[in-house]
Amino acid sequence: MTTSHYEQDFLAWSQEQAKLLRARRYSELDSDHLLEELESMGARERRELVNRLKVLLTHLLRWQFQSHRQSRSWAATIKEQRLSIQDLLDDNPSLRGILDRQIPKAYRLARLVAVKETDLDEATFPETCPFSWDEISDENYLL
DSSP, X not given: OOHHHHXXXXXXXXXXXXXXXXXXXXXXXXXXXXXXXXXXXXXXXXXXXXXXXXXXXXXXXXXXXXXXXXXXXXXXHHHHXXXXXXXXXXXXXXGGGGHHHHHHHHHHHHHHHXXXXXXXXXXXXXXXXXXXXXHHHOTTTTO
């Protein structure tokens, strides 16, 4: 299968690459695109972690700074994100080693989302994440 199949029909290309790998026909592989896809898979997992952390941190901020509006829905979202993050980390243990870099990225976004969703001034929320990883992941923290 040629490189053009990669651009025209990704599914067919990926199935063909898998077939070639199973048959150990390495010289026929589209190595450049395979490497690109492997690298992007890792990036997707990091983005998934940041996105889930952003949702969780947004809800933790809302829970903490709008306590008068706390609801079962917010609590359920916090629990759901904690479980989803734990599953993601169980499936990709190496993500644990980059949490210290991903939490600040996620918090930066979560703070802005919290401003938008609460209509509170940005200065209401701490500039840096006020939650440790132990607090973020603790199923009983704040709930």
